[in-house]
Amino acid sequence: MTLKSRAAVAFAAGEPLQIVEVDVAPPKAGEVRVRIVASGVCHTDAFTLSGDDPEGIFPAILGHEGGGIVESVGEGVTSLAVGDHVIPLYTAECRECKFCKSGKTNLCQAVRATQGKGLMPDGTTRFSYQGKPIYHYMGTSTFSEYTVVPEISLAKIPKEAPLEKVCLLGCGVTTGIGAVLNTAKVEAGATVAIFGLGGIGLAAIIGATMAKAGRIITVDINPAKFEIARALGATDCVNPKDFDKPIQDVIVEMTDGGVDYSFECVGNVKLMRAALECCHKGWGESTIIGVAGAGQEISTRPFQLVTGRVWRGSAFGGVRGRTELPGYVAKAQQGEIPLDTFITHTMGLEEINTAFELMHEGKSIRTVIHF
Numbered sequence: 001m002t003l004k005s006r007a008a009v010a011f012a013a014g015e016p017l018q019i020v021e022v023d024v025a026p027p028k029a030g031e032v033r034v035r036i037v038a039s040g041v042c043h044t045d046a047f048t049l050s051g052d053d054p055e056g057i058f059p060a061i062l063g064h065e066g067g068g069i070v071e072s073v074g075e076g077v078t079s080l081a082v083g084d085h086v087i088p089l090y091t092a093e094c095r096e097c098k099f100c101k102s103g104k105t106n107l108c109q110a111v112r113a114t115q116g117k118g119l120m121p122d123g124t125t126r127f128s129y130q131g132k133p134i135y136h137y138m139g140t141s142t143f144s145e146y147t148v149v150p151e152i153s154l155a156k157i158p159k160e161a162p163l164e165k166v167c168l169l170g171c172g173v174t175t176g177i178g179a180v181l182n183t184a185k186v187e188a189g190a191t192v193a194i195f196g197l198g199g200i201g202l203a204a205i206i207g208a209t210m211a212k213a214g215r216i217i218t219v220d221i222n223p224a225k226f227e228i229a230r231a232l233g234a235t236d237c238v239n240p241k242d243f244d245k246p247i248q249d250v251i252v253e254m255t256d257g258g259v260d261y262s263f264e265c266v267g268n269v270k271l272m273r274a275a276l277e278c279c280h281k282g283w284g285e286s287t288i289i290g291v292a293g294a295g296q297e298i299s300t301r302p303f304q305l306v307t308g309r310v311w312r313g314s315a316f317g318g319v320r321g322r323t324e325l326p327g328y329v330a331k332a333q334q335g336e337i338p339l340d341t342f343i344t345h346t347m348g349l350e351e352i353n354t355a356f357e358l359m360h361e362g363k364s365i366r367t368v369i370h371f
């Protein structure tokens, strides 16, 4: 049966979201309809809404950091049942594709092609408004009371975990921690630099403390972010605006030649260069997490790589969602991942445009939308 659902619809790039009642069709074979209980707002939602995302497609229901409860399942769904608690995954885990079987990446491609076109795997959409189709987003579309997601794009989590908090593990917090532990594999005692102290960069601090990094240098142009960074374990807080030389030179001087690992958590291609170039000659490794807009490219002197620095990238922290996310939820439940620290604001769906404003003004870390 088709359900009515309150949703925040992005009708066009650069326009505020509109709260309307959409129709959500039942799940087809291999799909699951989920009642979303809460959703964080990530910078990537704002990035796509801005029109900078080459894959941005409108009208769409954004949102990819949600937590919910299975409302109904389509034919052939075996791993989930009505009432199960789930976190939607923008990086599916089919366990059967070449990527999953490689053991080398979390980038399952089973549904990626249709997902990038805003469609379910059969090439159609489950959302409509006034009889016209509305596109899905990142395979999750969590800014809707009800959404439909492939079975392989849902991590089942214990019912005891508070969905209005662990939803943040659907993107930001997992991404930052995973990039440090899975992608860079930071070792104990290492010196780390983290560029950008939003949800991702702050989570990278947690990852660095989990890895027992010796020094955690954090960089942001908004000094209001430094208090929380220190509370999470940053040893140094640096504002590039306080210096009249490039930030990479400042960090190289602070560290006797550069850091062992750096992380770009902003999406600024100039900062990506700085993050690479603040790495130590011979072994320093820089991981790009931030997402840059259409047409932008990174650059550096090839000599930076010839002399031993390494450039990497990380999506969803290299985490295989169905397998590994329950472990992240357990860590949050045990207090090892302080999710409360990230939640600076909570509000209802009607106020969702305020969440975007707070993010752009640098006043929030994460706003969690309660449905």
Ligand code: NAD
Pocket (backbone or CB within 6 Å): 042, 043, 044, 047, 171, 172, 175, 195, 196, 197, 198, 199, 200, 201, 219, 220, 221, 222, 225, 240, 265, 266, 267, 268, 271, 288, 289, 290, 291, 292, 314, 315, 316, 317, 359, 362, 364, 365
């Ligand atoms: P955010 O807006 O909450 O935080 C960004 C931070 O960067 C802010 O604190 C801001 O002050 C700081 N900043 C901006 N310009 C800066 C500069 N020139 N130098 C230093 N600091 C600067 O964003 P977020 O939600 O933490 O997301 C960060 C980035 O990570 C975005 O690009 C987002 O799209 C991306 N992201 C990537 C993945 C992935 O899997 N690769 C996952 C989630 C988010």
Ligand code: AHE
Pocket (backbone or CB within 6 Å): 042, 043, 044, 045, 053, 054, 055, 056, 091, 107, 112, 171, 291, 315, 316
């Ligand atoms: N659609 C964009 C790229 C967006 C992007 O890089 N997304 C990240 C997740 S950001 C979550 O907040 C990601 O995981 N990418 C891997 C993937 O398969 O999308 C573009 O440039 O086209």
Ligand code: ZN
Pocket (backbone or CB within 6 Å): 042, 043, 044, 045, 064, 065, 171, 172
């Ligand atoms: Zn995100």
